[in-house]
Amino acid sequence: MDTLFQDKTHDEGRQGEALMLEPGNKNNGRKLYIESYGCAMNFSDSEIVASILLERGFETTTDHNNADVIFINTCSIRENAEQRVRNRLKEFAVAKLKNPGMVVGVLGCMAERLKSKFLEEEKLVDVVVGPDAYRDLPNLIDQVDDGQRAVNVLLSREETYADISPVRLNSNGINAFVSIMRGCDNMCSFCVVPFTRGRERSRDPESIVAECTDLYNKGYREVTLLGQNVDSYKYKSESQESESPEVVNFADLLSLVAQVSPELRIRFSTSHPKDITDEVLYTIKKYDNICKYIHLPVQSGNSRVLELMNRTYDREWYMNRIDAIRRILPGCAISTDVITGFCTETEEEHQETLSMMDYVKYDFAYMFMYSERPGTLAAKRYADDIPEPVKRRRLSEVVQKQQQYSHERLKLLVGSTQKVLIEGFSKKSDKDYCGRSDQNAMVVFPVAESYKPGQYVDVHIDRCTTATLIGVVV
Ligand code: SAH
Ligand code: SF4
Numbered sequence: 522m523d524t525l526f527q528d529k530t531h532d533e534g535r536q537g538e539a540l541m542l543e544p545g546n547k548n549n550g551r552k553l554y555i556e557s558y559g560c561a562m563n564f565s566d567s568e569i570v571a572s573i574l575l576e577r578g579f580e581t582t583t584d585h586n587n588a589d590v591i592f593i594n595t596c597s598i599r600e601n602a603e604q605r606v607r608n609r610l611k612e613f614a615v616a617k618l619k620n621p622g623m624v625v626g627v628l629g630c631m632a633e634r635l636k637s638k639f640l641e642e643e644k645l646v647d648v649v650v651g652p653d654a655y656r657d658l659p660n661l662i663d664q665v666d667d668g669q670r671a672v673n674v675l676l677s678r679e680e681t682y683a684d685i686s687p688v689r690l691n692s693n694g695i696n697a698f699v700s701i702m703r704g705c706d707n708m709c710s711f712c713v714v715p716f717t718r719g720r721e722r723s724r725d726p727e728s729i730v731a732e733c734t735d736l737y738n739k740g741y742r743e744v745t746l747l748g749q750n751v752d753s754y755k756y757k758s759e760s761q762e763s764e765s766p767e768v769v770n771f772a773d774l775l776s777l778v779a780q781v782s783p784e785l786r787i788r789f790s791t792s793h794p795k796d797i798t799d800e801v802l803y804t805i806k807k808y809d810n811i812c813k814y815i816h817l818p819v820q821s822g823n824s825r826v827l828e829l830m831n832r833t834y835d836r837e838w839y840m841n842r843i844d845a846i847r848r849i850l851p852g853c854a855i856s857t858d859v860i861t862g863f864c865t866e867t868e869e870e871h872q873e874t875l876s877m878m879d880y881v882k883y884d885f886a887y888m889f890m891y892s893e894r895p896g897t898l899a900a901k902r903y904a905d906d907i908p909e910p911v912k913r914r915r916l917s918e919v920v921q922k923q924q925q926y927s928h929e930r931l932k933l934l935v936g937s938t939q940k941v942l943i944e945g946f947s948k949k950s951d952k953d954y955c956g957r958s959d960q961n962a963m964v965v966f967p968v969a970e971s972y973k974p975g976q977y978v979d980v981h982i983d984r985c986t987t988a989t990l991i992g993v994v995v
């Protein structure tokens with residue numbers, strides 16, 4: 522799974538770092554365990570949560586059995602995402618039996634969706650906190666320590682946590698997420714995010730550039746700018762000198778961050794087909810360190826289904842954006858998200874998703890069966906009428922086609938030389954390093970003393986598997 526949809530746990534602590542401990546602070550040395558599900562936004566939020574609590578004397582631990590506070594940062598995007606969290610809570614219940622003083626908290630999108638209902642449904646949960654209320658966590662933990670159960674699920678129109686310097690959890694010291702905005706103002710009919718994350722708001726560019734500069738100075742070499750719809754990033758600063766407010770859009774922000782250092786790679790996610798402009802594409806072209814890789818979720822290749830989904834673009838518009846990317850950024854990698862079996866989708870309409878895949882030949886895709894989410898426009902308006910076996914069969918057709926194109930895309934790179942940022946040892950062997958190319962392809966090559974993680978190397982690609990390029994440094 523990629524950066525945006527890591528469905529794995531994420532629970533590394535910050536060890537050995539000097540902390541300013543207030544004498545007599547009751548939280549000194551209390552152990553926090555935090556586990557994240559869902560999108561990169563959640564993983565990034567967990568780093569903000571850790572920062573807020575470490576300031577208050579907490580330490581992190583990677584073992585939930587010896588934690589004083591367990592937080593699970595949750596995702597509601599599909600039903601199975603919520604089911605996984607409930608299963609995990611059952612395991613935490615076992616740990617709590619052994620340590621009754623343990624605080625168990627649910628954070629993130631599921632907390633926001635279910636609110637205090639969570640406390641009724643899951644007896645072991647002590648605290649429920651939505652994504653905009655993390656500053657209140659120390660106070661909420663105090664309430665639990667006093668024997669109450671606590672909830673704060675207020676959404677905000679302003680909160681961006683801009684001033685909080687995230688504690689990098691589970692970090693390799695090379696790649697980092699930087700949140701540039703929160704919430705979403707689109708109303709895709711299938712999607713729960715506008716309800717769990719609230720209104721869209723952009724973080725001020727100065728704090729984004731400062732965070733990226735700090736990361737660079739600490740040795741990081743790649744930042745991924747995060748937002749549900751990065752192309753609608755917009756920050757209005759009320760400058761004292763000029764009459765009119767100065768507006769920074771996403772293209773402007775990309776330029777600002779790209780200038781932090783030519784040695785800092787910039788990635789971003791997610792782009793929305795209705796909003797990605799030629800200006801953004803020309804900015805990507807202008808800077809060598811902005812990676813030539815765009816995640817542009819299509820969801821469906823059929824215009825009627827796209828309309829029901831309320832995506833506000835149609836098949837032709839999407840193809841036009843793909844053409845623009847191919848024209849302005851030749852060689853740019855493109856990935857997508859696809860949903861199969863959305864309400865009323867016919868066999869012919871599903872075929873149009875497959876033909877869109879033939880048109881674009883995506884480098885990579887995340888593919889899902891439609892999962893009805895309570896409270897969304899689709900749940901209210903349309904019957905979830907495609908039988909699960911049909912959704913599943915359509916999904917497997919999409920997956921099969923994607924596997925073919927992913928492999929074909931990699932095969933085209935055999936014989937080329939790719940600039941790779943070394944991220945660490947390969948998963949399979951410590952005789953090999955791995956890292957990603959500009960276009961986000963995973964590249965594996967032999968370890969040598971003359972280079973190390975965090976450095977760029979040129980790798981000649983000798984061969985490929987279905988998911989990885991294999992080569993040697995030239
Ligand atoms: N903001 C991003 C997507 C965030 S959610 C965008 O607009 O593209 C990530 C992906 O999950 C979506 O692109 C969609 O493909 C999938 N998804 C969202 N809701 C879903 C649902 N109810 N059922 C199945 N997949 C869903
Ligand atoms: Fe959900 Fe659509 Fe917003 Fe993406 S753009 S988060 S799919 S509502």
Ligand code: F3S
Pocket residue numbers: 558559560561562563595596597598629630713714717718
């Ligand atoms: Fe992300 Fe899941 Fe919430 S995808 S925004 S954590 S519903």
